[in-house]
Amino acid sequence: METKLPKHIAIIMDGNGTWAKKRGLPRTLGHKKGSETLVSVAKECSNLGIKYLTVYAFSTENWSRPKDEVDYLMSLPHSMISRYEEDLMRDNIKLRFIGFRDRIDERTKKEIDRIEKKTENNTGLELLVAFNYGSRDEIIKATKEIASEVNDGKISVDDITKDYFSKKLFTANIPDVDLLIRTSNQIRISNFLLWQISYSELYFTNTLWPDFSKEDLDKAIEAYNNRDRRYGGIKK
Ligand code: IPE
Ligand code: IPE
Ligand code: MG
Numbered sequence: 001m002e003t004k005l006p007k008h009i010a011i012i013m014d015g016n017g018t019w020a021k022k023r024g025l026p027r028t029l030g031h032k033k034g035s036e037t038l039v040s041v042a043k044e045c046s047n048l049g050i051k052y053l054t055v056y057a058f059s060t061e062n063w064s065r066p067k068d069e070v071d072y073l074m075s076l077p078h079s080m081i082s083r084y085e086e087d088l089m090r091d092n093i094k095l096r097f098i099g100f101r102d103r104i105d106e107r108t109k110k111e112i113d114r115i116e117k118k119t120e121n122n123t124g125l126e127l128l129v130a131f132n133y134g135s136r137d138e139i140i141k142a143t144k145e146i147a148s149e150v151n152d153g154k155i156s157v158d159d160i161t162k163d164y165f166s167k168k169l170f171t172a173n174i175p176d177v178d179l180l181i182r183t184s185n186q187i188r189i190s191n192f193l194l195w196q197i198s199y200s201e202l203y204f205t206n207t208l209w210p211d212f213s214k215e216d217l218d219k220a221i222e223a224y225n226n227r228d229r230r231y232g233g234i235k236k
Pocket of ligand 1: 013014015016017018019057058059062073184
């Protein structure tokens with residue numbers, strides 16, 4: 001049987017801290033290793049021909065972590081972009097950041113804007129990094145925008161459809177997630193893409209994110225292939 005590729009894979013990259021702790025290392029080194037895993041997984045998705053990959057890199061709740069850890073995580077986009085800019089162009093990857101820009105420092109914001117522009121016309125994998133992202137806040141933001149439009153008479157209440165609402169999310173014009181993967185044996189969603197995963201297939205693995213390999217990705221895609229997506233209908 002031919003493998004069906006999910007068009008959109010989302011990953012909750014969890015277990016960096018646990019990985020470091022097991023080795024007696026600071027948590028930041030777990031994040032460093034985890035960031036390298038992201039590079040190899042993105043390359044692999046690109047090679048396989050996956051169209052969209054959305055990864056959870058920093059949640060709106062992660063601000064509650066110790067300052068040195070937050071600082072390290074906040075510094076990652078800048079250092080990763082400078083390091084992998086050429087790879088992104090060579091691999092034809094379009095990089096975008098989704099989430100709230102308000103608490104992100106100016107230097108990082110500039111770098112994000114720059115790389116988004118630079119890779120905007122790349123036609124391969126679209127890599128969405130959820131950074132200072134929270135799904136409930138995203139939904140509230142969309143709701144407020146729509147409420148103002150109604151208030152200003154730009155649209156009527158009946159114009160508010162699922163499609164219209166989707167277009168107000170950070171993921172506007174990106175198809176819903178087909179396969180959601182979470183590593184590190186945590187069986188929860190943690191405020192990630194609540195709207196966009198309504199009919200996603202969920203895949204949980206014990207593998208810690210820094211250890212996640214090509215084989216782990218293949219296994220997740222294989223599991224996806226054995227699922228019967230019914231969307232409320234009956235078995236085909
Ligand atoms: C995931 O790893 C990365 C982020 C949340 C930024 P964790 O740091 O949550 O790792 P654990 O869950 O403590 O092992
Ligand atoms: C979710 O992981 C956020 C990211 C992977 C960036 P967390 O480790 O923050 O989630 P909880 O706290 O275990 O739910
Ligand atoms: Mg965690």
